[in-house]
Structures are given as structure tokens and as C-alpha cells.
Amino acid sequence: MAFWARRGFGFGLMVFVTLLAAAIAQPAAAREATKKAAAAAGPAKTATTAELIAHYGFAPHQIGFAVRDLQTGRWLSAHNAQEPFLPASVSKVPTTVAALELLGPSYRWETRLVSTGSVVDGVLKGDLYLVGGGDPVLDGRRLSALVDSLGTAGIRAVDGRFLYDDTLIASAPEIEPSQPADLAYNPGFGALALDFNRVMLTWDPKGGPRMGEVFDVPPVDSVRFRVSGPQDPPWSTKAGALRYEDTPPPVVTAGLAPMAHPPQTPGESWVLAPTWKGSGSTWLPVKHPGAHVAQVARALAQRDGVTLPPPQPGAAPPRARVIGLSESPPLFEVATAALKHSNNLVAEMIGMTATRRITGRALAPTESAETLAALFRATLPGLDWSTFRLANHSGLTMDSRMTPEQMTAILDYAQLHAFSGLDYAGLLPTRRWGLEDDSDLPETRDGRLPVWAKTGTVYYGRGLAGYIVPRSGHLLAFSFFANDLDKRRTFDEANLHHDGRAIAAARGWLGRARALERDLVERWLATY
Known part of the structure; x- marks a missing residue:
């Protein structure tokens, strides 16, 4: 297959296979390294599972995990393995696994410029269309190159309409409506996307708020900014520093002739709090990406x-x-990046592209994700899938649920199924608990293999699912979840997303969850 020859994937796969072979060939070295790690692991060294969970301040029902040996098929360790948990971004694993199965690792999206009519003296006598193919990683550089094709075709002007078609997949102004409007990781979506559907808000005392030019994308008026004034309603302290509002669509004409009932192109505006001062910049989501x-x-x-x-x-x-x-x-490169950077928009667009392939329809994220969930139920019938629910493809929702056993079975399927020779573990980021972000280093400092895993993180929800190679040299799949849904519900109902004290408490909870997952993984590395 063509994708084997690509440098980025080939190198990553080569490193993974080489390291795995080294682990199997040198169990003594791996055993010595894991013994050292266990000696430094604190309570993980001698505590029981119940004691370890209590040590980090969790109730037993708030934690679940499962570990499976992929070589023997044995379940090695489990706690609440058949109880459903909120997975957060761990949901991106079943999304990418299903997409690789349905579309194939070498699948590519296309964005097109098409026209009707003919070109006469540099003028297109007809309509020009920008057609979205659901490409989740279109950027300013590639869009600029696409627009350059107009000049190559001899077009200097259009005597007709310029239309955009973003209907191949479903569209909406945000991924998760319950989230605050100003979160850049919760943008609108459709078959046209650019730079992950976000824009840079820049402000200073002299120029005021405005769209910044980034990634060779010029500022446009599809997204506007202004400071709140006397004509606006009173500003709520819980609303944060920004408020979103749709703007009336402009009157559109087709060529030189006015249209009696022109289609409405949506606009969007951000209103800044009256106390907004100083200078700086921040990312904001685009709500109507097709128009933008x-x-x-x-x-x-x-x-x-x-x-x-x-x-x-x-x-x-x-x-x-x-x-x-x-x-x-x-796709395999896009999926790798989506897993590493946990990009919600990319995951949603990957999932909706996959379900369009099998249904022929543009399904909304909830229906699309349920379609993929049904595929897993049919493909892996040996488990109880009654509690498995994907509410969307990215995990940016409080409604998805999966058990550690279900998630581990999906990892088992992904690795052993090997989509056209693709090594799924090699697509996952490597995990380092000493760092805030995942690392690309192939080995730990003591020579042990890293953990290949996808994280899932929301306030009062944590997940980790992936693969490890312990001292036996066997490849193990595991899933870990920690949830406090009562605290999360309170956090959302009281709209504490801009409350510094509440956020600090939630981050403290996440820190304890990360410490627990680290100690459990270190125990599995040392034990198996």
C-alpha cells in the first residue's frame, strides 16, 4: 500500500516495532527497569487496589479499569470493568478505529472549486462554487493554493454568483451546545473548515478588538468584534469577558442583477466586556465556518x-x-494528529465522514456516533454492549458512556485487526506523567518502553486507554476511568467555567486522578 512509503508513518511504525521487539528479546532488562520504577512509585508499591484508590481520595465506585493480555487473550486486572463511565476524549479512539475500518488508512478528503459556464476574456460567465468535502485539516496555505487555480484557469472575475457548498456532512454552530460559547475547542462544523474553525481575536488600546492575521489568512468581516456599550444589556459577571451574538445577514446580489429573495449568509459577532483593557490575543471559535x-x-x-x-x-x-x-x-496521518492533539473538530469530521460512507447521508454528530456504536456492538458480540453510548465523536459531551471492558476490547480489535497493515498503537501518543503534554520520545530515561495511550480530560472526568509492554514482553491493552459526575453536574449547573476557585478545585481533582492512573500503570508494568 502507498501509505507504507510515507516517511512520517513509516518512521513511527519502525520505532514502535523495533522497541516492541527489543522488549520481547530482553525481558531481563525490562524486568530490572520496572523493578526500579516500582521501588519509586510510593503507595503503588505495596498497597492494594482499594487502598490505592482511597489514598488519592476517591470512592471505589468512582474508579474503573481493565487490563488484557493481547497475546493470550486473558483479562489480567479489573475494577468496575463492566460499569459505564464518562470517557471524555477517550471517545476519539473508537471514532478513529471505526473510520480506519470504514474509509481505509489512505483515505483523503477533497476541497474543490467548480464552475458552470465558460471563461470569456478572463471573465467566468457563470457561477463559481467552493465545495467542501469534509476536510478537517484544510489550512490557509492549502486554501490559498486552491484559490490560485482561478488564475491558472484564466479567471480574473466572475459574472455570476460565488457560492459555497458545505452540505456533504452535517453542520451546526457548535459541537456541544451546553459548553460556553467562547471555547475555541467547541467550534461550528460543516463540510468546509479552515484552521480548525477558529480565529484570532487581537486587541490593544489603539486599534481596539479585531481579527488578527494568522497562517496567511487575511482578516475578513465574517466574524466581527466590538466592545459592549450603553445600548447593550447589563454585563453578568458569570458571563466571562465575551458574549457571542449572530449578526443579520448581508443583502447578497447575484452578479449585477439583484435577487428578490437572496439566500442568507450568516454573520457572527463577539461583544467584549466593557471592562476589557490592555492588549493581547486569544483564539475564538467560528460558528458558521462555511460562510467564513x-x-x-x-x-x-x-x-x-x-x-x-x-x-x-x-x-x-x-x-x-x-x-x-x-x-x-x-486518514492515518490525520487520525494520528487528532489523537495526539485531541482536536474535537477533527474527530467529529472524521466520524461524520465515516458514517456518510456507509449510510449515504449527512448525519448529525449524535446520530452519526450512534451509528458507529452499533457497528462495535455487531462486530464484537462477545461483550455486554448495552451501556455503550457515543453521544458524539470527540467526547466533548457529558452524555457518552463506556465501560473499561468495552474500551479495552476496542483496543484489542484495533491492534489485532491491523487495518491494511496499520499498527494502531503506533498512532497513539506516548504518555509521560512528569510532563503536562505527551512526549514523542521513544523510550523513558531508564530504557523502558513508554505508554501508548489516549487521554480524556474534563473537569471531574479522566480517562486513559492504550497499550503497554511490561516485563513479560507481551503487549497489553488497558483502560482507566475516573469520574465524579455529581461534582461535574454542580460545576455545569452553576456555570463555574469562569470561577477561579472552582476551576482550581477541579484541577486538583484531575491531578489526583492522574497520579492514580500513573501508579496503576506502573504496577501493571512491574507485575505482568
Whole structure:
């Protein structure tokens, strides 16, 4: 297969296979290293599971885990393994596993510019369409190259309409409606996306709030900013420093002739608190990405001397002429990045692309995720799947549930199924508990293999699922979850997302959960 020859994947796979072989060939060295780790692990060294859970301040029912030897098929260790937990971003594992199965590791998304009519003296006598293919990693550089194809085709102006088609997959202004509106990791989605559907808000006393130019993307007026004034309602201290509002759509014309009932292109505005001062910048989510991407494409064209009319939504005809095409990296590379950086938008778009392949429809995230959950129930019938629920593809929801046993079985399937030779463990990030972020180093300082695992983190919810190679040299799959759903419910109902004291308490809880997962993994490395 073509993807074997690609350097990024090939190198990562080579490192993984080499290290795994070394672990199997040198069990004595691995055993010595894990003994040293166990000696430094504090309470993990001698405490029972119940004592270890209590040591970190958790009730027994708040913790669940399962460990399976993939070589023998034996379940080695378990606690509440058949109880459902909130998985958070661990949900990205079943999403990517299902997508690799349904689409194939070498699948690529396409974003196209197509047209009707012909080009006469540099003018397109017809309509121009920007057609989204669900590419979750389209960036300013690739969009600019796509827009350059207009000049290559001899187009300097359009005597017709400029339309954008983002209907291939479902669209909505946010992934999770219950989350605060200003979270950059909770953007709108559709078949057109750009730079993960976020924009940079920049402000200073002289220039005021405005969109910053990043990644070669020029500022456009599809997203606007202003400071709250006397005409606005009183500002709530619990609302944070920003408030989102939709803006009335502009009047759109088609070419030179006004349209009686033009389609409405949505706009969006951010209102800054009246106390906003100083200078700085922050990422904000784009709520209507189709309109935004089209506006950016128009600005890029104008920068190149190509005049396009204001964009408006519209479905592209099936037989339109292709002017330009931008192709994404292959799915296995996109999935690897999504797992490492835990990008919610990428996970949602991967999942919705996969379900469109098997249903032929643009399913909303909830229905799309349930479609994938049904596939796991049918594919792995040996377990009780009655409690397995995927409410979306990213885990940015309080409604998904899975048991440690279910998650570990999915990891088992992913590794042994080997999608066209793909090593799923090699796609997962490596885990280092001494660092805030995951590390790419292939070995620990004492020579042991790292933990290949996906984390899941929300306030009062923690998950870790992946693979380890203990002293036996066998590859083990494991899943760990920690939940306090009562505290999480209180956090959400009281809207404490901007409360410093509440956030500090939640982070303290997460710190204890990370310490517990670390001690458990160190125990498994030393024991098995």
C-alpha cells in the first residue's frame, strides 16, 4: 500500500516495532527497569487496589479499569470493568478505529472549486462554487493554493454568483451546545473548515478588538468584534469577558442583477466586556465556518487580483467543471494528529465522514456516533454492549458512556485487526506523567518502553486507554476511568467555567486522578 512509503508513518511504525521487539528479546532488562520504577512509585508499591484508590481520595465506585493480555487473550486486572463511565476524549479512539475500518488508512478528503459556464476574456460567465468535502485539516496555505487555480484557469472575475457548498456532512454552530460559547475547542462544523474553525481575536488600546492575521489568512468581516456599550444589556459577571451574538445577514446580489429573495449568509459577532483593557490575543471559535471559509477564499482571490462577488450558500451541480482541487493528507496521518492533539473538530469530521460512507447521508454528530456504536456492538458480540453510548465523536459531551471492558476490547480489535497493515498503537501518543503534554520520545530515561495511550480530560472526568509492554514482553491493552459526575453536574449547573476557585478545585481533582492512573500503570508494568 502507498501509505507504507510515507516517511512520517513509516518512521513511527519502525520505532514502535523495533522497541516492541527489543522488549520481547530482553525481558531481563525490562524486568530490572520496572523493578526500579516500582521501588519509586510510593503507595503503588505495596498497597492494594482499594487502598490505592482511597489514598488519592476517591470512592471505589468512582474508579474503573481493565487490563488484557493481547497475546493470550486473558483479562489480567479489573475494577468496575463492566460499569459505564464518562470517557471524555477517550471517545476519539473508537471514532478513529471505526473510520480506519470504514474509509481505509489512505483515505483523503477533497476541497474543490467548480464552475458552470465558460471563461470569456478572463471573465467566468457563470457561477463559481467552493465545495467542501469534509476536510478537517484544510489550512490557509492549502486554501490559498486552491484559490490560485482561478488564475491558472484564466479567471480574473466572475459574472455570476460565488457560492459555497458545505452540505456533504452535517453542520451546526457548535459541537456541544451546553459548553460556553467562547471555547475555541467547541467550534461550528460543516463540510468546509479552515484552521480548525477558529480565529484570532487581537486587541490593544489603539486599534481596539479585531481579527488578527494568522497562517496567511487575511482578516475578513465574517466574524466581527466590538466592545459592549450603553445600548447593550447589563454585563453578568458569570458571563466571562465575551458574549457571542449572530449578526443579520448581508443583502447578497447575484452578479449585477439583484435577487428578490437572496439566500442568507450568516454573520457572527463577539461583544467584549466593557471592562476589557490592555492588549493581547486569544483564539475564538467560528460558528458558521462555511460562510467564513468562503469569505477568506474571496479575500485571497482579491489579493491575487481576482474579483469574486460576495459568497452565498448553494449546492453545486453534480456535473460542474472542476477548476481546482486540494487534497488532504491520508486518514492515518490525520487520525494520528487528532489523537495526539485531541482536536474535537477533527474527530467529529472524521466520524461524520465515516458514517456518510456507509449510510449515504449527512448525519448529525449524535446520530452519526450512534451509528458507529452499533457497528462495535455487531462486530464484537462477545461483550455486554448495552451501556455503550457515543453521544458524539470527540467526547466533548457529558452524555457518552463506556465501560473499561468495552474500551479495552476496542483496543484489542484495533491492534489485532491491523487495518491494511496499520499498527494502531503506533498512532497513539506516548504518555509521560512528569510532563503536562505527551512526549514523542521513544523510550523513558531508564530504557523502558513508554505508554501508548489516549487521554480524556474534563473537569471531574479522566480517562486513559492504550497499550503497554511490561516485563513479560507481551503487549497489553488497558483502560482507566475516573469520574465524579455529581461534582461535574454542580460545576455545569452553576456555570463555574469562569470561577477561579472552582476551576482550581477541579484541577486538583484531575491531578489526583492522574497520579492514580500513573501508579496503576506502573504496577501493571512491574507485575505482568
